[in-house]
Amino acid sequence: MARWKGVRVSPVRPVMSTTGTLPGLLEELAACHGDREALISTRGRLSFADLAALADRLAGALAARGVRRGTHVALLLPNWPEWLALAFAVWRCGGVLVPLNTLYRARELGHALAHAEVSLLIATRRFLRHDYASALAELGIACHDGDVRAAEFPALRGVVFLDPATPLDLTPLFGSGLEHGPPGPGPVPEDPATIVFTSGSTAAPKGVVHTHASLRLAADGDAAVLGIAPEDRTWGYLPFFFAGGLVAVALTTLSRGAAVVLQDVFEPGETLRLLEAERVSVFFAWPHQAEALIAHPRFATTRLRLRKGVGANTKWAAALYGPDHHAVGSYGMTETPPLCSAWPWDAPLARRTGSHGIAVGHRELRIVDPDSGAVLGRGVEGEICVRGPELLVGYWGEPRGACFDADGFFHTGDLGRLDDDGALHFVGRLKDVIKTAGTNVAAAEVEAVLLEHPAVAAAHVVGIADALRGEDVAAFVVLKTPVDEDALLGHCRQRLASYKVPRRLWVRGEDALPTKGTGKVDKAALRAEAATLTAADDRGAGRRTPRG
Numbered sequence: 400m401a402r403w404k405g406v407r408v409s410p411v412r413p414v415m416s417t418t419g420t421l422p423g424l425l426e427e428l429a430a431c432h433g434d435r436e437a438l439i440s441t442r443g444r445l446s447f448a449d450l451a452a453l454a455d456r457l458a459g460a461l462a463a464r465g466v467r468r469g470t471h472v473a474l475l476l477p478n479w480p481e482w483l484a485l486a487f488a489v490w491r492c493g494g495v496l497v498p499l500n501t502l503y504r505a506r507e508l509g510h511a512l513a514h515a516e517v518s519l520l521i522a523t524r525r526f527l528r529h530d531y532a533s534a535l536a537e538l539g540i541a542c543h544d545g546d547v548r549a550a551e552f553p554a555l556r557g558v559v560f561l562d563p564a565t566p567l568d569l570t571p572l573f574g575s576g577l578e579h580g581p582p583g584p585g586p587v588p589e590d591p592a593t594i595v596f597t598s599g600s601t602a603a604p605k606g607v608v609h610t611h612a613s614l615r616l617a618a619d620g621d622a623a624v625l626g627i628a629p630e631d632r633t634w635g636y637l638p639f640f641f642a643g644g645l646v647a648v649a650l651t652t653l654s655r656g657a658a659v660v661l662q663d664v665f666e667p668g669e670t671l672r673l674l675e676a677e678r679v680s681v682f683f684a685w686p687h688q689a690e691a692l693i694a695h696p697r698f699a700t701t702r703l704r705l706r707k708g709v710g711a712n713t714k715w716a717a718a719l720y721g722p723d724h725h726a727v728g729s730y731g732m733t734e735t736p737p738l739c740s741a742w743p744w745d746a747p748l749a750r751r752t753g754s755h756g757i758a759v760g761h762r763e764l765r766i767v768d769p770d771s772g773a774v775l776g777r778g779v780e781g782e783i784c785v786r787g788p789e790l791l792v793g794y795w796g797e798p799r800g801a802c803f804d805a806d807g808f809f810h811t812g813d814l815g816r817l818d819d820d821g822a823l824h825f826v827g828r829l830k831d832v833i834k835t836a837g838t839n840v841a842a843a844e845v846e847a848v849l850l851e852h853p854a855v856a857a858a859h860v861v862g863i864a865d866a867l868r869g870e871d872v873a874a875f876v877v878l879k880t881p882v883d884e885d886a887l888l889g890h891c892r893q894r895l896a897s898y899k900v901p902r903r904l905w906v907r908g909e910d911a912l913p914t915k916g917t918g919k920v921d922k923a924a925l926r927a928e929a930a931t932l933t934a935a936d937d938r939g940a941g942r943r944t945p946r947g
Contacts, residue, residue: 419588420611422458422491424618424654425451432629432656438480439632439677440661442566445480447656450487453567457488460572462582464519464557468493471515471554471594474640475499475508475522475531477663481561481569482639483649485521490611493586496593497606498640501526502896505534506848507604509551512538515594515606515795516554521572523563527664532560588612594795595642597733598832598841598899606795607642607733617736617789618650620760625681626707626725626744629656633681633708634674636662636688641838642736647709648683657681667695675701682708682719682726685837687867689715707744711751730755730783730825732839734791734802734809740764740823754822755815762787765808766817769829772804780826783815784808831922833862835870840899845872848894854882857909860901861926863933873903873929875912903933 428437429451438445445453466472472489474496476482489496497515499508499522508531512520524532535542535558540549542558549555559571573579586592592614594606609617625647627633633652637644652659660677662670665688673679682689682705692698693715703719710716712728720726728751729741741756750756758764766781767774775781786808793799803809812830815823833840842860849858857877862870876887884904891900913924 419615420490420586420590421592421614421650422454422487422585424615424650425454425487428653428656435629435656436658437653438483438661439658440480440566442479442481442661445484447653450480450484453484453569454487454491457484457569457572458491458582459579460569461488461492461494461519463579464559464572466492466494466519467583468586468590470494470519471497471517473497473499473512473515473517473520473522475501475503475520476561477501477523477526478635478639478644478661479566479663480661481567483659484569486639486645490592491585492582493584493590495591498593498595498645500596500640500896501529501638502898503529503534504892504894504896505537506894507896508534509538510603511596511606512552512555514603515596517552518554519557519559520555521559521561524560526563586611588615591792593645595640595645595733595736597642598839598844603844604841605797607736607791608793608795609736610792613789613792614646614650614736615654616760617646617738618654620762620789621647621651621738622655624727624729624738624741624743624756624759625651625683625709627652627655627657627681631655631657631681631707632677632679633657633659633683634662634670634679635659636665636670637684642733643683643731643837647737652681665691667691668697671695671697671701671703674703674705678704680704680706682710684708686710686713686715686869687836689713689719690867693718709741711748712753712755716752727751728753728755729759730815730823731759732811734811735762735785735789736791739785742822750820750822754818755825757820757822758785758787760787760789762789763808764817764821764823766815767808767810769814777817777819780814780816782829783811783813783823783825785811833860833870833872835862835865835872835898836868838898840872845874845891845895845899845901848891849874849876849887851894852882852887852890854878854880855887857912859912859920859922859925861922861929863903863926863929871902871933872899873905873933874901875905875907875925875929877907877909877912903929903936905929905932 429447433448437447437450472494588611592611596604639645708726711726725744727741731737731739738759742750765784769782814826831842845860846858856879859875863873865871913921
């Protein structure tokens, strides 16, 4: 039984029933769309029937390894078909899926494994420049024939490495001597299904808990607002370790009997070829990837069929989708997950491009005064709050009351207003969070890593506007002793995923930092200074700018 303050796995034990759960969803899809393609990849093509059969077989292997109701199983894999097959297998056993970021360094990986109390890790040894086997060894996790013992990770009992060179070969999970058979009773809708890590405003990423019921509702609502139909195909590059990839891309697409076209490494030319060859119609990705596709020499001659997705209120939408598109403008986050608001795909284009839309599905929006919590009227800016059955049920290890107010609303830490139509207009952030290339970075986490360096006395991290990435991470540091700038950045690269590493860094004296009347460092003033310094650097008037 999962240990979680405020919420526990339901004690109800159904008799082999998966109604209203994620494995139940796959069973329904296999029955309705069995021969239709579900997953398309260079590693193989799976129909809905294939996916269901593979997930069922894997569930037996996982059960033989001790995965049952409430067991936490982590996946550290690229966007392969195996990822989703394993996810459904974990859910069929009643386990809790913990998706891990493939950009994690050892420090971040260790936090996730320990905080989420992972019992079994399924990973690839290497992906791109990342050596996960070495990262585990650095953490003191010794793996031998799938079994592990690590003093710092008491919950961890097994690590299984899959061979990236052999597509759809999952034999490492079927260890010698294991008795395979059907898993025990599966989950109920109210059971936790996932713990997804997100960078809020805290130094350590939090684990966002979603149930089977909430994820099914979220997928259904997102599919409706995006207009997904069985004949659609969605580009599946957005990583599945994000709620955007797992829910808005994978579960949303599959829930309508449509196919996900998987890609694990983004390269604009290859992506254009894939989008054309597989007749992809739904685009859900980061803005800088859309810009890269449009800028590619092959874009003008590529016959794209993209018509649905997100980004309707961006400058690149008309070029990527064409004038008659049904894309939407949206707002959301891991906790919501992910689409919180959007005008539906069939609303007039002026509405889909003029705001971030109305509440999606069963969600409700409210704007409150950030200080008093008083509900504000239409047109008045305040903190964006949302409630609904699609939302997280809590953060792992924290009491439920820490996530919601007395009325059951989740406070996003973002600033916005509602217009007379009830549509949301996102204004900015109240929390100390940087949004870079579509991903949240907690300033506090980067500051904590900089402070680990013995030469750093103080660190203050802010976001600065970037035309391609939205925001870049920038840092002001106060030193105890002289240190080379590259040494500080190298220190960060060893401990942080690449997108968290400062792309701009300046050294300041303690008395040169702007402060408020309370004596605290004025981050608004620092952001303004960072913007000025960045403009000077880009004109060539400043010193060299480090790149993370």
